[in-house]
Amino acid sequence: MTEPALLLDRNSRTWTLASAALALLPLLLQLPTTLAALIAVAALVTAALSQRGMLPMPVRVLLVLGMLAAIVWQMGAVRPGRDTGCALLAAMLAIKSSELRTLRDARSLLGFALFSPFAAFLLDQGPLTTVLAVLAGISTLIALQRLVQGEGRSTPPPLSAQLRGVGRLLLIGLPLALACFWLFPRLATPLWGIPDRAVGTPGLSDTMEPDKWLDLMADDTPALRAQFFGAVPEPAQRYWRGPVLTQFDGHVWKRDRRTERLLPAVVEHGTDGWDYQIDYEPTDRRQLVALDLPTAAPEGSRLDAALSLSSDRTLSALSRWRLHSAPPLRFDANLSSYQRRAALQLPEGFNPRTATLARQWRQDAGNDDAAVVRRALAWITEDFSYTLETPAAGRDPVDAFLFDYKAGYCQHFSSAFVVLMRNAGIPARVVTGFAGGTRNRIGDYWVLRRMDAHAWAEVWLPQRGWVRIDPTAAVAPERILDTLDDRLQAGADTGLQQRWLQLGQVRDWMRRGWNELVLSFDARRQQQLLQPFGLDDLQPGQLLAGFVMAALLALAWMAWLLARGERERDPLLRAWHRLGQRYARLGLGREPHEPALHWARRVNAQRPDPGLITLSQRFADARYAGTCTELAPLLRDLRRHRPTSGASP
Structure with missing residues (x-):
C-alpha cells in the first residue's frame, strides 16, 4: 500500500507561490505589456x-483555453516565434497553481x-533580468529546503541560516560557472538556430510607409551606443546612415534589392x-x-551600392562594430543607366x-538642378x-x-521631397x-535611442554625385508646432525631470558596463584573456581541452x-577538529x-x-555521554x- 500524499501547509504553500511568482517576473517583463498584465492577473x-x-x-x-486565446490575440497564430513560446511558458506557469495541493x-x-x-534570457540578457533570475533561484532553493523539512516534520531553521x-x-x-563563462570556446555562430521573434523588435526597417513611424519615434529605448576615439562630429554631421529606399509605389x-547587389x-x-x-x-x-x-565595411558586414551597411547574420544579440567614417568630397561622376532609372x-x-509643379520648376531653372533643390527648401522654410x-x-x-495641410514630420518631408525631385528629373x-x-x-559615449529615428533625402547633382x-531641417523654428520632446516634457516638473535624466544616464552607464563585461565577451576577448599566460591564438579544440x-x-x-560538509555536518565535531588542527601545526596532532x-x-x-584537558572532558561529555x-x-x-605559548620539552 502506498503512503498517502503529504499535504502542503500554509507556510510551505506561501513560499512555493512566492518563489514561482519571482521566477515568473523576469519573463513577464519581456512580454508585451497587455499580455504580461493578463498573465499576472491569471496567476x-x-x-x-x-x-x-x-x-x-x-x-x-477553461484557464488553458483563455491563456491560449490571449496569446493568439496579442501575438497572432500565423507566425510563432521565440517570444510566443516564452509567452506560452509564462501562461502555463501562471495557472500551474490550480493543481497545487501536495508536496509533490x-x-x-x-x-x-x-x-x-x-x-527570459532568450529575450533579454540585461542586468535586471540576471538579478531577478538569481533571486528566483535563491528563493526556489529555500522553498525546496522548507518542503524537505515539512516532509520530515522538522522545525525550519531561521531564514538567516537558510540563506547561509x-x-x-x-x-x-x-x-564551474566561471570555467564555463571564461573558457568554453566562443563560436562565431550558435550550434542551433534560435527562432525569430513573432513580435518584431522596434528598429529600422527596409520599408517606409506614411504614418507608420510614430511607434518607433515614441520609443526611448537605446538603439545603439557610440564611443569616439578622437574627434567627435558636429551636430550637423551626426547622421547615422541606415537602409536606403529607392522603390516607390x-x-x-522600399529598398531596391538589385541595386544593393552592385559594387559600392x-x-x-x-x-x-x-x-x-x-x-x-x-x-x-x-x-x-x-x-x-x-x-569601409567592418568584418562580418557588407557595404552595398547605396553605401548602406548590413550584417552577414541576423542581429539577434548585442554586437560591437569598429568603424571609420568621413564626409564625402565627391562621388563617382557617372551614374549607371540602371541606377538613374531606379x-x-x-x-x-x-x-x-506635385508632377505639374515640378515640371514648372524645371522649366524655370533650365539645367540648374541645384536651383530646383534650393527652391524646394525655400518653400519648406x-x-x-x-x-x-x-x-x-x-x-x-x-x-x-504639399498643397493641403503642409505639416508633418520627417517621413512626410523626405518622401515628398524625393517625389518632387524625381518629377523634376533629378535622381x-x-x-x-x-x-x-x-x-x-x-561614460563619455553617445546614446542613440529609437526615438532618434530619422529620414532624409539624397539627390544626384552633376560634378558632385549624391548630396x-x-x-525636415529646413522648417523654420517658429513653425515647429509639436515634437516628441514637447510631448515627453508636457506637465513635467523641470527639476524633477533633470534629476530623472541624470538617473537615466547612471542607469544607461551601468547597462553599458554590463554589456562590456558580460555580453560582449566574445572569442576575441577570450583570446585576450589568456594572452597574459602565454597562450596566443588558441584553436577551438585547445580551448575545449582547457575548459574540460x-x-x-x-x-x-x-x-x-x-x-x-557531509562529514562535518555536526558543528560540535567541526569545532573539535579545528581545535585539533591548531595543535597539529605544532606537531601535537591527535592520532586517529x-x-x-x-x-x-x-x-x-x-x-x-590544563584548559585543553577541561575542554576535552566537556567535549566527551557532550558528544558521547549526552550530559x-x-x-x-x-x-x-x-x-x-589556542595552544599555550610554553615550549615543548
Missing part, C-alpha cells in the same frame, strides 16, 4: 481560487518555474574623419547603421499636382510646419502634404537612419567540499585511534595546557581556545 486569480483545494478539471481547461505538486511547480528565468546554506551552495558551484518606399559607389572622402565603435542593440534584422559615410522611378497616376499630428494618408499622400532617394544622439557624460538634403580540465578541477573541488582525553593528557605532558545541555558555550570555548 493571482488561480492562486486565490485554489487555496482550498485543486480546481476542477473543467475550470482548469509543490516540487513540480518549483521545477517548472525555474525554466522561466532561462526563457544557499550561499554556500552557490559558492560551491561558482568555479505611391504609398510605400566610388567615393572620394575628406581627410577629416571619425574613428568610433558602436554597440548595436539586437533587432532580429540585418540592417546596421554607420556615421554618414562609412569608408532613382527617377515613379508610379503612374499618383500625385498629379516659408510655408511648412513640423508636427506629429497629421491626417491619414489618402490616394495621393504627397499632393495632400533622388530616401535615406533612413538616426540623427543626433545624447552624450552620456559619465545629402534634410528637408578546468571543469574537472571545479567538479573535484565541489565533490571535496560536499563530502567535507587516540581518545580525546588521552590526547589532551599527552599534549599537557609535553606542553602544559551537556548547553552547546553554545562549549562551541564558543572550542573556537576561542
